[in-house]
Amino acid sequence: MRIKENICTLVLFALLVILSTVSLFIGVLDINLLALLQGDSHQLGVFVISRLPRLLAILCTGIGMSVSGLIMQQLCMNKFVSPTTGATITSAELGILIALLFMPQSTLWSRALFAFVCAIAGTWIFVWFIQRIQFKDVIMVPLIGIMFSNVIGGVTSFLAYKFEMTQSLSSWLVGHFSMVLQGRYELVYMVVPLVIAAFVFANHFNIVGMGKDFSKNLGVNYNLVLFMGLSIAALITASVVVVVGAISYIGLIVPNLVAMFKGDKIRGTLVDTALFGALFVLVCDMLARVVIAPYELPIELIIGVIGSILFIGLLFYRLKNGRRSFKLKSRLQSPSVSGCCQTVANLGEN
Numbered sequence: 001m002r003i004k005e006n007i008c009t010l011v012l013f014a015l016l017v018i019l020s021t022v023s024l025f026i027g028v029l030d031i032n033l034l035a036l037l038q039g040d041s042h043q044l045g046v047f048v049i050s051r052l053p054r055l056l057a058i059l060c061t062g063i064g065m066s067v068s069g070l071i072m073q074q075l076c077m078n079k080f081v082s083p084t085t086g087a088t089i090t091s092a093e094l095g096i097l098i099a100l101l102f103m104p105q106s107t108l109w110s111r112a113l114f115a116f117v118c119a120i121a122g123t124w125i126f127v128w129f130i131q132r133i134q135f136k137d138v139i140m141v142p143l144i145g146i147m148f149s150n151v152i153g154g155v156t157s158f159l160a161y162k163f164e165m166t167q168s169l170s171s172w173l174v175g176h177f178s179m180v181l182q183g184r185y186e187l188v189y190m191v192v193p194l195v196i197a198a199f200v201f202a203n204h205f206n207i208v209g210m211g212k213d214f215s216k217n218l219g220v221n222y223n224l225v226l227f228m229g230l231s232i233a234a235l236i237t238a239s240v241v242v243v244v245g246a247i248s249y250i251g252l253i254v255p256n257l258v259a260m261f262k263g264d265k266i267r268g269t270l271v272d273t274a275l276f277g278a279l280f281v282l283v284c285d286m287l288a289r290v291v292i293a294p295y296e297l298p299i300e301l302i303i304g305v306i307g308s309i310l311f312i313g314l315l316f317y318r319l320k321n322g323r324r325s326f327k328l329k330s331r332l333q334s335p336s337v338s339g340c341c342q343t344v345a346n347l348g349e350n
Helices: 006-024 033-037 043-076 086-104 106-129 141-163 164-174 186-200 201-207 212-217 221-245 250-262 265-290 299-321 326-331 335-350
Strands: none
Touching: 006 043, 006 265, 033 043, 033 212, 043 106, 043 186, 043 221, 043 250, 043 265, 086 106, 086 164, 086 221, 106 141, 106 186, 106 221, 141 164, 186 201, 186 221, 186 265, 201 212, 201 221, 201 265, 212 221, 250 265, 250 299, 250 335, 265 299
């Protein structure tokens, strides 16, 4: 029975292992498994310095951005909130620009520090805005986030033009994995402890997602958990942006797709969201490497095209069906009964 319940998780894990192995052998330089086993120094160098770091960065990016999107959606009680629509990515970009302006010789970790501070601040300000909206329409909240992101992006562009940093900023922030090499990507490992922390506090995020009054009745410090969760999501996003660049839609699309089949409880969907996020980014990266081989497309382009199509589909689905999953909808004939049962189930789980 336990295996049957986790069949989806097992399938995602198996696919991820298979495709991860395949991705190690995709690239301009051919790598032969037999030569690796025989200890060929050239091929071992390419494998250790380039292919393996790239794979690890892809996995950390997919897992981190998906989990951060899941946390933000739960805490903001809106399925269209994510690092993309919550100003987290653009705030991290502004932090990197500030570091480049005031500390031109700064290291990767110094730029990451600026990105962390700005990402956390931008995310907190966004949530402060939406908490003061009396009628939180499902579309209004992400629209406010997009407008706020555009304001921050406008400030970033203005500063970049004023100080002639446009080219440096654009080359730094375009999402791609082609420059991920040994010694330049290790910062993304910060995703691992942050995702573990998200799993530890998953039940607290569920409770806070039910509202302030509900949290107080259960003895949970609403503000503390809210800001802790948002800070975790912001730190994950900033660490990815510093290493890989800005990659949109992952934190928006992946949690929604998983929630359609697994429900909204974080602890029940966190592992599947992380696995599917890593798988999604890995597939997009493999497409980016083979579409115009031997050249490579930025992964932001591939994810942008696929993510835009999926986002439109999710938008129509959420507007029509709310938070109901495919599983519940298939078992219950009456939409009204399905909605009531979903509400009761969510209350029972939390």
